[in-house]
Amino acid sequence: MRPWQKEGERMTVRLRYAPSPTGHLHIGGARTALFNYLYAKHMGGEFILRIEDTDLERNVDDAADKFADNLRWLGLEWDEGPDVGGTCEPYISTERLEIYGEYVSVLRQRGLAYACYCSEEELAAERDARVAKEEMPRYSGHCRHLTEAEVMDYEAQGRKPAIRFRVPDDAVVSFRDLIRGELNFEPGSMGGDFVIVKSSGIPTYNFACVVDDHLMAITHVMRGEEHISNTPRQLFLYRAFGWEPPLFGHVSLILGPNGKKLSKRDESIVQFVEQYRNMGYLPEALFNYLALLGWSPGGERELYDKAELVREFALERVHKSGAYFDPAKLAWINAQYLKSQSVANLLLVLRPLVERFVRDLPDHIDDVWLAEWLSLYQDRISSLGELPVAGRTFLIRLPELDDEAKSMLNQETAQAVVRAFLRHVESVPSWTKETIKPLFKAVQIDTGSKGKDLFMPIRAAALGQLQGPDLHRSLLLLGKGRLRERLQNALSSS
């Protein structure tokens, strides 16, 4: 029974994602958030966003807002958090300093925590000495039993103490991980008394996290595997306070191309959510892909919407082993969503993208034009960001002829086809789907060319490449005026 739990009340699960605002939301963080969200929602519980900004030096100004923005974009909405509020406010560590202070006092009064005056240099020297002896680096407990005189002496030197938690000497810890099962830790493997308040007066992650999770009634903590070794320390704290700890689940890591944990500094891979967003990836697709990375609902399906994922999500099916992040598969999933969505919907994403990618938008571009342009390429690209590249020829005045197109147009018969086509284009009264189609038949009669010999020269002259979307529709989109200009250019330049 937890203090906040009323008699007979069924406890709702509460999970949180607690990023530190030191950078951008990356794939691994997003997936952790996603799993927490999926489980919370699957259980009909609550998902909470908390900002852990206890590392003042590394905090980045608007990182927290960006995290929130990208999390929302992905489709992860939280029930409580810094901007939406909630019953456990505030949701930002640095606004909870007083709270932490109270709990630190409790520990100190009970003799479970003590001031440590060791300087950074002294600690480093101690660590080096142990490493030199091939021992595990571990705090010696130097300040465990300082006399009053020693304390006064340190204070007189102007030293600012950190507060350490007194780890029981015979400490054995084990807990049942939601994903990995029983986990045991040998005594002495935990590094000795650990710091809970830095000499700056700011608590460390391990301390703030425990106090916050308890006060916020978090029932399940799902986090990356790199936190496994923090868990014993946090468990000590729960024990010291007499609190029932939440259930812990450690999710495997997402691996980069080198087989190691994704590093924010690794530039060989696009790993920030915002980057995919900027490339025109659809949030539903990223959501879908991330959910299936390290978890599987079983069966043969690859495409699931959010509601289905929430319904299917099960901790038992979360993988223990790490998973390589595969941008190609993500691209494929995104392509599937791209094909299935309405052009009108896609336009909402596309318009800002185009405005950002294309300078000096030609004035023939309006929503109707954009819609047609997009639909021409909809099943040929895997993300909207590829459209300005793939469909570039429609944005510029004259096409950029590639080598194949050039050699095509060098052929005598090709010249004749283009010449005849130009003649018919000029004489056609209107420019519609219906009027374009017969022009090809007319050219065929005039020149005797048909099939590839007929279509390719026109494609080359009009679009600059031998491959591309449907020719009739392309010419319609191009417009009669620009097409004529291109045909003339093709004839005069060769």
Add this chain to the structure above:
RNA sequence: GGCCCCAUGGUCAAGCGGUUAAGACACCGCCCUUUCACGGCGGAAUCAGGGGUUCGAAUCCCCUUGGGGUCACCA
């Protein structure tokens, strides 16, 4: 190095003592198509190794090997 975690094709993965070891991405081939894509069909490709347990192991146990995480007044 200590402690801890992990191990089915190149990648994501299904499989929970008896299967010809699913499916998807990527790759290759064929078909469709005026081109390229899309789509369809087909192909190559996996149980890290060694011991047990068992009538029978990808599935259970042990060891080895390999990979990873962590050892901060970072989270």
